Structures are given as C-alpha cells and as structure tokens.
Amino acid sequence: MPSAGLKTIIALSFVLAVGFLLVILSCALWHSYFPLLVVATYVLAPLPNWICSHCSAGPDDFVESGSGASAVLDLGRFFTGFLVVMGIALPVVLAHSRIIEIGAMVMSIAGGLLIYGTIISFTMFFQEEQEF
C-alpha cells in the first residue's frame, strides 16, 4: 500500500459520513427505522475475521501447513462473507415484503456499501502500523 496521509483520512471519513447520511436518510424519509440494521451488519462484518485471526497462533502457522489453524481463519472468512451478503440481502427482504420502500432499499444498500468500503480500505491502508 502507498503511504496513507492526511488526505486519505479526510477522504475516508467523508465517504463514511456520506454512507451514514444515506442510511439515516433512508430511515428518516419514510419513518421506518429498519435500515439501521444495515449499519450494524456492516460494522459487525469485519469482526469474525479479526477475532479468528487473533485466535489462531499468528502469521507463523500459515507455513506449517496444518489445516487446523487455517480452519479457524476460514471460519472467520466464512462468517465475514455471510455478514457482507446479509447487508445487501436484508434491505431486499424488507423491501420485498413492503416493510420499507424501494427507495429506502436502494439508499440503504448504497450507504451500507460505502460504510463497508470505508472500513475495508481503512484497514488496508493502516495495516502495516498495526501488524509490525
């Protein structure tokens, strides 16, 4: 990754704010606060990956080729994938049953993807300082 400076932080926080704006607007415009679940989902999404990478012994077990350690990592990846698709599927389910409107669905999906993209790119930019 290239060196992440102040501009990256500003841009990322701007994108995060736009994402939250979209999700909250999708709730407030139609007075139905179910799309807030999308924010919770995307905030929880990197969590299984993080927990499982700390549960396994560290970066060394990757060389040992024992699949017991990487099974824990795979479990974390599985649940992260589950949560990411859940963030898209949940508004679609709600909109299909007309609990929320189609517009709210589109706005909450877009906002959720922006929030998750911010979290992912933030960890990608600032990983070096945490790991080493």
Next chain:
Amino acid sequence: MSEDRLWKFRKPEWMHSAWARNAGVYASGGLFSLAFYILLDAAVWSKRINPTDTHVTFIDWLPLIFSSLGMLIINSVEKQRLSADSFSYSGSGVAWKARVVLFLGFASLAGGMAGGVTVFVMKYVVRDVEWPMMGMGVENVVANGLVGLSSVVLWISQNMEDEYAYNLAL
C-alpha cells in the same frame, strides 16, 4: 509430480494462489447467507403480504436445517484423513470413521435438498397454489440448492489450500 497427473489440462496458475482460496471461502459464506435470506424472505413475505392460507411454517425450514447440518458436518471433517489408510500413521481406523461421518454429512445435505423439493411439490404444486404464492416453494428449493453450492465451493477451496500448502512445503 507432473508425471502423476491424470488429466491432460493442467490447473491454471491462479487456482493455486492463496488469494483464490480466500475468495472461495468468502464466496461460500456469501452463498450460504443468500440461501438463508431467500428462505427468510419467503417467511416474511408469507407473514406480511400473503393473502392465502398457505403459510411458511416450521416444515419449510426443516430442509434448510438439514442441509446446513450436512454442510457443517462435511466441512468439519479433516480432508487429509480420508486418504490415510488405517495401517499408516493414523491408527485405529480414522479413515474409516471419516468416511462414515462424511457419508452422514452428504446424506444430510442430499436429504435437505430432496426435502426442499418434497415440500415444494406436496405443499405448493399438488395443491395448485397460484403464482405469487408459488414463489415461496420455489424459494425453498433455490435456498437448499444454494446451500449445496456453498458447501461445494467451500470444499473446493479447502482442497485448493492443500495443494497450495504442498507447493509451499516443497
């Protein structure tokens, strides 16, 4: 190693990479999530909008529970124990046990898929349910198929991991 190959076409290079393996595991989680939410969509739709008496009940969830259980069993078994015969390093017939457990897992997965089709036929097709309500049965079949697909993707990417680790060990 290249003399042992059975097939004419070799595996493409990108299939050995750790990136493809991780992407496979993520995709498997996504497919499973899709399956769960498709069935949840059927249930919520049945509660909120459905004008008829045909509702999604616990019976509709049962096939998904069985397929998920089968998927859990299949992917919990250590794949390397399958090739190990009882007289080699793993004593007391671990390979045999692995095969039995794996058979139970596949039976549960296939039973879940068959159960999805059964519910679809018995509850929706035979009773001549109209189309928007028929969607609930179709969603059941699709959800069980997606669980099967997800478990296939997870299996393939875990086997890919073995190849990768082998290459790394050399």
